Amino acid sequence: MKNDLSSNPLRQLYRRTYVLRVLGMGLGTLPIAVVLQQRHGSWQAWAWAVLVCFAWPHLAFLMARHGRDPAAAERRNLLLDSFFAGTCAPLMHFNLLPSVVLIAVVAADKVTTGIRGLWLRSLGWTAAGIVLGGLLTGFAAAPASDMAVVVASLPILVIHTLVVSAISYSLVRRVQLQNLRLKELAHTDPLTGLHTRRHWEQGIAAMLAALRPDATATLLLIDLDDFKVVNDTHGHPIGDDVLRAIGAIVREHAADRGLAGRLGGDEIALVLPVDSSAAGAIAERIRADVESLRFPLAPSLRCSVSIGIASRPRGENHPRQWIEAADRALYQAKDAGRNRVGSHAPDLPPL
Incomplete structure (x- = not known):
């Protein structure tokens, strides 16, 4: 049996995070593109943004799907998400609103996985991305966010938050239904339908x-x-x-x-x-x-x-x-x- 067909829920993690990764990175393109356009970003900056926001989600999915241990591969992918989000902050010269939003969204994705301590471990990867990106950009800083950047940041802030909330609600409801089913099984004889x-x-x-x-x-x-x-x-x-x-x-x-x-x-x-x-x-x-x-x-x-x-x-x-x-x-x-x-x-x- 293939790894991605395993009954272990963690081995199916890459499937659940794929949607959030595509959505978050895709929506994150908007503020990055606006900032790069405003400061006349180099082709290297544009190429990196395209790689991170469009190519990486699909590459991460394939790496996890075809890996020998999909769960371990996806945990590495999640940490790389934080690294890439960290590099985007200096890429935008630390434009305050989109930098904070991107890093917060990526951190929230770690929490939704349910993997204990993952979000905390990801902070080091985010910091590494910021440092590496800063070294390549000279730590140039222009933190002010004008109205165009604010508007471009709203879709990821609103849509991603709502989607994560909907997924979290679905998971909570699933757990509640499973708990009710377990309670029912504990109280009801499955053969006769009578009380145990x-x-x-x-x-x-x-x-x-x-x-x-x-x-x-x-x-x-x-x-x-x-x-x-x-x-x-x-x-x-x-x-x-x-x-x-x-x-x-x-x-x-x-x-x-x-x-x-x-x-x-x-x-x-x-x-x-x-x-x-x-x-x-x-x-x-x-x-x-x-x-x-x-x-x-x-x-x-x-x-x-x-x-x-x-x-x-x-x-x-x-x-x-x-x-x-x-x-x-x-x-x-x-x-x-x-x-x-x-x-x-x-x-x-x-x-």
């Missing part, structure tokens, strides 16, 4: 702490019957399809009022803010929906779940006892023949 066990347990603990002592809530513990047989007979991809389908059913019945999570393997928990009778009816609908599932890639496959129900323990704000009660009800359903609902709530009529 840790996030579900945190949600249950918070809910119990917030509930009034007389508030009702019911826990449904759902377990796929003979899941190992499903995987052994039809393969793990079909097993994943089954879990995905059951997760969708649970999410549908949970809607916005329930808290559903995958506790691990084929076990799913659902807490609903209803009494055990209403929860029993919901559990029966979940059981029936799972029983009616059909899979085109496994036409003979029939699935079922066993569900254990437990009402919220009175005066108990720790989820452990609640889960243990639902687990006992689940095993009662398993022992009774599977594909049924078991209850640990005394007020729940048998189903």
